[in-house]
Every structure is written in structure tokens, then in C-alpha cells.
Amino acid sequence: MTRFVISGCNGKMGNQIAAGLKNRPNCITVAGIDAFTGVEKEFPVFSAPAEISCEADVLIDFSNPSLLSSLLELGLSRKMPLVICTTGYSKDQVAQIKKAAQSIPIFYSGNMSLGVNLLIELAKKAASVLWGQFDVEIIEKHHNQKVDAPSGTALMIADAISSVVEEEPHYEYDRHSQRKKRSKTEIGLHSVRGGTIVGEHEVLFAGPDEILSITHSAQSKEIFATGSINAALFLIGKPAGLYNMSDLLADHKEES
Structure with missing residues (x-):
């Protein structure tokens, strides 16, 4: 026992x-x-x-x-x-x-879900191919009682992507005070808090005339x-x- x-x-x-x-x-x-x-x-x-x-x-x-x-x-x-x-x-x-x-x-671990950890592996694979040509943005959504932002999972994803690229990315958490173009070496992290959302994470690879999105949504x-x-x-x-x-x-x- x-x-x-x-x-x-x-x-x-x-x-x-x-x-x-x-x-x-x-x-x-x-x-x-x-x-x-x-x-x-x-x-x-x-x-x-x-x-x-x-x-x-x-x-x-x-x-x-x-x-x-x-x-x-x-x-x-x-x-x-x-x-x-x-x-x-x-x-x-x-x-x-x-x-x-x-x-x-x-x-x-910042996330105990099997699906999220598979998302992380897929994001690493995508980043190893697309980094430098595609911009990377991470969007996470959680319920209105969550106090930390960005989520631990979003940071896990960002760190995983950083581990497979040659140059160390800069994490940009908030652009409201920025008045400059987005750099190629940044990873944007965005947090949404509302309602009873259990947890949603999206990794967005935005390139010239095409977008790749990898998402995971927890139902409970x-x-x-x-x-x-x-x-x-x-x-x-x-x-x-x-x-x-x-x-x-x-x-x-x-x-x-």
C-alpha cells in the first residue's frame, strides 16, 4: 500500500x-x-x-x-x-x-498532462525547423482565480523552444509600452484570465503567408x-x- x-x-x-x-x-x-x-x-x-x-x-x-x-x-x-x-x-x-x-x-513539472507534454515535443520539432523564418507566440488561457501569469506551462513551452534554437530568445511578456517592430529572436507570451477555463495553450508559428498553430485544451x-x-x-x-x-x-x- x-x-x-x-x-x-x-x-x-x-x-x-x-x-x-x-x-x-x-x-x-x-x-x-x-x-x-x-x-x-x-x-x-x-x-x-x-x-x-x-x-x-x-x-x-x-x-x-x-x-x-x-x-x-x-x-x-x-x-x-x-x-x-x-x-x-x-x-x-x-x-x-x-x-x-x-x-x-x-x-x-509545470503541467501534469500527457497531451500538453506532447504539445511541447511538437513545438520543439517545429521550432527546430521554422525558427528564424517564423515568429513564435504563445497564448495561454486560464480561469479567473489563477494568480500567476504567464502560466508555468507557457514558460515550459518557451523554455523547450529555447533549448532547440541556436540563439537565445528574448521573452516578451507585454507589448503595450513597446513602440518598435517585433524582433526575430523574441517569443511572445500572452495570458488570458476569465471564467472557469481549465487551461488552454496555443503555440503560434507565424511565417510569410502561412501560420502553423499547435493547441491543447484541458476539459477538466x-x-x-x-x-x-x-x-x-x-x-x-x-x-x-x-x-x-x-x-x-x-x-x-x-x-x-
């Missing part, structure tokens, strides 16, 4: 993960972490990671960047794998994650919960290191 801790258990994603684990054989939620502890759950809920008294095998985090340091401390003290799905981290916080991954296995948050649970089970028994969706996909390919 694999014992899970859910960080952010009273949020929308936390509830999705808890429901998903109930339908998984040999999986159980033994504790949750949330600032709001008054919500009745089938497992104990603690207001801080350090308060957890029970044993656990892995932790999934969909919470807030402010909780990162205490989650890493918990993982390091217990040698417990962490699946970090929260977005909006600073460069210093990402550096903390990478340092902790030298001692424990950490799965870190369940796909992210499923991905995080799969990532957690993947981490069990893995050595220390920083893992992402590419590692999970490669592992599934080897099994098949």
Missing part, C-alpha cells in the same frame, strides 16, 4: 487527487496539508508540513509557492519523494528544488490529478534526482 500526503488537499486539485486515489488499488491518502483545517476529510489535515505525525511514502503538492521551503524540509528529513506541481516559483525557489533533488527524488482538472498520481507512483524506489514528464513517458515506453 502506497501512502500519500496531499499538500493543498482542500483546494480543487487536492480534492481531485483525493478522489483519484480512492479509485486506485493499493493507494491511500494518510494526511493532508492545508491552511484551512476545518474541512472534514477522511484523513487528518495539518496546517503545516512539520505537523505531520504519520508515516508516508510520497507527497503531491498543489498548493502555494510560499510553502516550498517547509515541503522540501519535510522531504529531506524523511527521505520522502516529492511531486511538485505548484507553479509561480521564483528562480531562487527553482534553485532550492534542484538542490534538494540532489538528496531525494523530486518530480517537478482530472487529467492533472491523474498525471500527478502516476508521477508519484513512478518516483517510488527511484534514486535522488530531478524528474519530469519526459522521464515518466520514457518509463512507460520501456514498459510497453
